[in-house]
Amino acid sequence: MSETRAGEEGGRKIALALALSVVLTLWVALCEPPPREAVGRFLGVVGLSALLLGWGVRGGWGWLNGEPRRCGVFVILGGALALRLAAWMAPVSLSDDVWRYVWDGAIVAAGENPYAETPRERVTRMQGEGAVARAEAGEEAGASSRKALQRLNSPDYHTVYPPGAQAVFASAEVASGWLGGVSERWLRLFFVLADLLAVLLIARALIAMRRAVGWATLYAWHPLVVWEVAGGGHTEALAVGLMVALVLMVGRRRPWTIGAVIGLSALAKLTFLIVSPLVGVALWRRGRFRDAWVAALVAVAVLVAGYAPFWFEALIANQRESVALYAGVFSFDAPLYYAARYLLGYREGLTEPVTHVLSPVLQLATMIVIAAATLWQNGTRGRLVASMVVAWAGYLVFNPVVHPWYALGLMAAAALAGAWSVSLAALGLMLSYLFYVPAVGRPEEIVVMVVQSVWAVAVVGLQVGPKVIAWALRRRAKTKFDAVRPYLRPGDRVLDLGAGEGFVGELVAEADFEVMLAEVDDRNRTALEMITYDGESLPLDDDQFDVAIIAYTLHHARRPDKVLSEAARVARRLVILETVYEREWDRRLVTFLDHSANRLRGMAPESLAFDRVEGWLERLHARGMRVLTWRWLGRGVHRHVIIVADRES
Structure with missing residues (x-):
C-alpha cells in the first residue's frame, strides 16, 4: 500500500471513530434516564467510545502526525469540540458539584461574599429577615431557596472554591440573565471553552517538545475528560490549560509571568499548586535561582490579590474548617486508604475512626512523592512533564477521596509525556459511578476498587515496566x-x-x-x-x-x-x-x-x-x-x- 493511500486510510479510520463516538455520546446525553441513573448504559458507551477512539488513533497515527502539523491539530481540536458539545447536551446528573458553583455564582453576581456564610446559614438568615419571597425569586438561578439548598451536597460547609473559579461562576449567572438560559448550562459551556484552550496548548507544547502531536488525543478525546468537563462540569477544566501553559513558558518567559500563571491556576483550583514547586525547581536547574524566587513571590502576590476583595476576619478560619472537615469526614474510591484503615483495625460502625492517625501519614507520603518529583528536575520540559505525572499520581494514590475528575491534571500531564498507560488506567476511575447504584453495597465496592487497582498496575506496568527494567x-x-x-x-x-x-x-x-x-x-x-x-x-x-x-x-x-x-x-x-x-x-x-x-x-x-x-x-x-x-x-x-x-x- 502506498504512503498516500495508507494516509487516506488512516484519516478515514479517525473520522469513523470520531463520528461513531460523537453519536454514542449524544445518544447517552439525550436518552432518559440521565447517565447517573443509567450507569450500566453510560459505562458501556464510555468503554465502547474508548475502544473506537483507540482503534482510530492507532490506525491513523501516521496521518494524524503528518505534515502540515496544523492539520492534525485542527482534527484533534475539532474532535474534542464535537465530543464535548455532545456530552454538554446531557442534563447534570454525574455530579452535583455544579449546583454549588451556581449557588456561589449567584451570590457573587449579587455583589455579596460567598465565603461569609454556609448555604444553610444564608437561607436561615434570609428567612429570619422575612425575605422568603426574595429567596424563591432566585430559585432558578440557584439563590438561597429551600429547593436550591436541597440540591447542594454540602450545605453546612463554607465554600472552598477560590476566587478565580468564583469569577467564572458569577459570569455564568450574568450570562444567563443577559442572554437567557440557565446558569449551569452556561457554566458548563465556559468549562468546555477553557478545556478546548487546554487541548490547543497541549498540542502546542507537544510541538515545542518535538513530540508527536497525536499524543494530545490522550486528553482531548478521552471519555473521562469529555464527560467530567462537559457533562459533569468541574473547575479542574479552568486550571488544566494554565498548567500546560507553564510547560511552554519555562525557559522562554520572564519569571514574573510564570509566577502570575501559577497564581491564576491556584485561583482556579487550589490543588494545581501541586505543580508549583516542580516549575520553580525547573527554573532553578536552568541556572535561574533568582527567577525561581521571583516566580514564587509573584504567585503568592496573585493569590493574595485574588482573595483580597473577599477578605473578612473569619475567612481563613472558615476555609481551614471546611478543608479540615473535608479531609476528616469524606472518603471515596480510595483503595489504599481503605486498605490501610482496615489494617489499622477500623471496622465501620464498630470501632473508633482512625483518620486522625492515617491522614497525616498519607499526607506525608504525598509530600514525599511531590518532593521527589521536584528534586528530579533537570530544567528540561521533558523532565518537567514526567515529574508532573509522578506528582499527580502520588496525590491521587494517597488521597482518601478520588473522584474521576480529580485525574484531569494527571491526564493532561500524561498526554504531554506520551504516557498512554495513564490514560488507560484512568478509564478504571469511571467504574466508581457504580457506587451510586442502589444494589451495589460495600462488598461490591471492594471488588470494583480491586479491579481498578489491578487494571491500573497492569497497564502502567506494561509501559513503565520495560523502562524500569532497562534502567535496572x-x-x-x-x-x-x-x-x-x-x-x-x-x-x-x-x-x-x-x-x-x-x-x-x-x-x-x-x-x-x-x-x-x-x-x-x-x-x-x-x-x-x-x-x-x-x-x-x-x-x-x-x-x-x-x-x-x-x-x-x-x-x-x-x-x-x-x-x-x-x-x-x-x-x-x-x-x-x-x-x-x-x-x-x-x-x-x-x-x-x-x-x-x-x-x-x-x-x-x-x-x-x-x-x-x-x-x-x-x-x-x-x-x-x-x-x-x-x-x-x-x-x-x-x-x-x-x-x-x-x-x-
Missing part, C-alpha cells in the same frame, strides 16, 4: 563493568560473551576499547555489533580477541564446559563473573531468584548450571587456563565471584 539492567551493567575494568589493558580487543542487552559491552566501548557482542539470541539494545551463535561453537577466529568477558552467563549455558573451551580459543584472557553456591539451599535460592529476574526480562525459565567456586576453577585448569586471581564480590543472598584466567604457556 544499566545500573547492574555499571556494577559489572566496575568489577571488570581493573583487568582490562589499554588497547585490548574485547568480546562480551553472553552479552544480553549489550549494556556491559557498551560501557567497555565508552572506555575506548574495541568491543564485539556475542549471544545465543539477539536482545541487543546498543549500537554495537552483535553476533549470534548456537551456545556452543563461536563463528570467530582463534585469538581474535585479547580478553573475553563472561558475565553471569555460564550457569545459563547448556554445556558450560564447551562455552569455556570456545572462549579460551578465541580470547587469550578470560574475565568471568559468576554466581556460585556453597550449600544446597544456596543453589535452590539462586535458582529461584534467577528465574524470577529473567521472567521480568522476557526470558523463559530454563535449567541452570550453577557450581561452586572450586568447580569453576577446576574447569578452567582442565582447559589449560591459569587462574591469575579470583575474589568474592558478594557473599550475601547473591554469592558471586570474579575469576581472571589466561592461557598457560
Whole structure:
C-alpha cells in the first residue's frame, strides 16, 4: 500500500471513530434516564467510545502526525469540540458539584461574599429577615431557596472554591440573565471553552517538545475528560490549560509571568499548586535561582490579590474548617486508604475512626512523592512533564477521596509525556459511578476498587515496566563493568560473551576499547555489533580477541564446559563473573531468584548450571587456563565471584 493511500486510510479510520463516538455520546446525553441513573448504559458507551477512539488513533497515527502539523491539530481540536458539545447536551446528573458553583455564582453576581456564610446559614438568615419571597425569586438561578439548598451536597460547609473559579461562576449567572438560559448550562459551556484552550496548548507544547502531536488525543478525546468537563462540569477544566501553559513558558518567559500563571491556576483550583514547586525547581536547574524566587513571590502576590476583595476576619478560619472537615469526614474510591484503615483495625460502625492517625501519614507520603518529583528536575520540559505525572499520581494514590475528575491534571500531564498507560488506567476511575447504584453495597465496592487497582498496575506496568527494567539492567551493567575494568589493558580487543542487552559491552566501548557482542539470541539494545551463535561453537577466529568477558552467563549455558573451551580459543584472557553456591539451599535460592529476574526480562525459565567456586576453577585448569586471581564480590543472598584466567604457556 502506498504512503498516500495508507494516509487516506488512516484519516478515514479517525473520522469513523470520531463520528461513531460523537453519536454514542449524544445518544447517552439525550436518552432518559440521565447517565447517573443509567450507569450500566453510560459505562458501556464510555468503554465502547474508548475502544473506537483507540482503534482510530492507532490506525491513523501516521496521518494524524503528518505534515502540515496544523492539520492534525485542527482534527484533534475539532474532535474534542464535537465530543464535548455532545456530552454538554446531557442534563447534570454525574455530579452535583455544579449546583454549588451556581449557588456561589449567584451570590457573587449579587455583589455579596460567598465565603461569609454556609448555604444553610444564608437561607436561615434570609428567612429570619422575612425575605422568603426574595429567596424563591432566585430559585432558578440557584439563590438561597429551600429547593436550591436541597440540591447542594454540602450545605453546612463554607465554600472552598477560590476566587478565580468564583469569577467564572458569577459570569455564568450574568450570562444567563443577559442572554437567557440557565446558569449551569452556561457554566458548563465556559468549562468546555477553557478545556478546548487546554487541548490547543497541549498540542502546542507537544510541538515545542518535538513530540508527536497525536499524543494530545490522550486528553482531548478521552471519555473521562469529555464527560467530567462537559457533562459533569468541574473547575479542574479552568486550571488544566494554565498548567500546560507553564510547560511552554519555562525557559522562554520572564519569571514574573510564570509566577502570575501559577497564581491564576491556584485561583482556579487550589490543588494545581501541586505543580508549583516542580516549575520553580525547573527554573532553578536552568541556572535561574533568582527567577525561581521571583516566580514564587509573584504567585503568592496573585493569590493574595485574588482573595483580597473577599477578605473578612473569619475567612481563613472558615476555609481551614471546611478543608479540615473535608479531609476528616469524606472518603471515596480510595483503595489504599481503605486498605490501610482496615489494617489499622477500623471496622465501620464498630470501632473508633482512625483518620486522625492515617491522614497525616498519607499526607506525608504525598509530600514525599511531590518532593521527589521536584528534586528530579533537570530544567528540561521533558523532565518537567514526567515529574508532573509522578506528582499527580502520588496525590491521587494517597488521597482518601478520588473522584474521576480529580485525574484531569494527571491526564493532561500524561498526554504531554506520551504516557498512554495513564490514560488507560484512568478509564478504571469511571467504574466508581457504580457506587451510586442502589444494589451495589460495600462488598461490591471492594471488588470494583480491586479491579481498578489491578487494571491500573497492569497497564502502567506494561509501559513503565520495560523502562524500569532497562534502567535496572544499566545500573547492574555499571556494577559489572566496575568489577571488570581493573583487568582490562589499554588497547585490548574485547568480546562480551553472553552479552544480553549489550549494556556491559557498551560501557567497555565508552572506555575506548574495541568491543564485539556475542549471544545465543539477539536482545541487543546498543549500537554495537552483535553476533549470534548456537551456545556452543563461536563463528570467530582463534585469538581474535585479547580478553573475553563472561558475565553471569555460564550457569545459563547448556554445556558450560564447551562455552569455556570456545572462549579460551578465541580470547587469550578470560574475565568471568559468576554466581556460585556453597550449600544446597544456596543453589535452590539462586535458582529461584534467577528465574524470577529473567521472567521480568522476557526470558523463559530454563535449567541452570550453577557450581561452586572450586568447580569453576577446576574447569578452567582442565582447559589449560591459569587462574591469575579470583575474589568474592558478594557473599550475601547473591554469592558471586570474579575469576581472571589466561592461557598457560
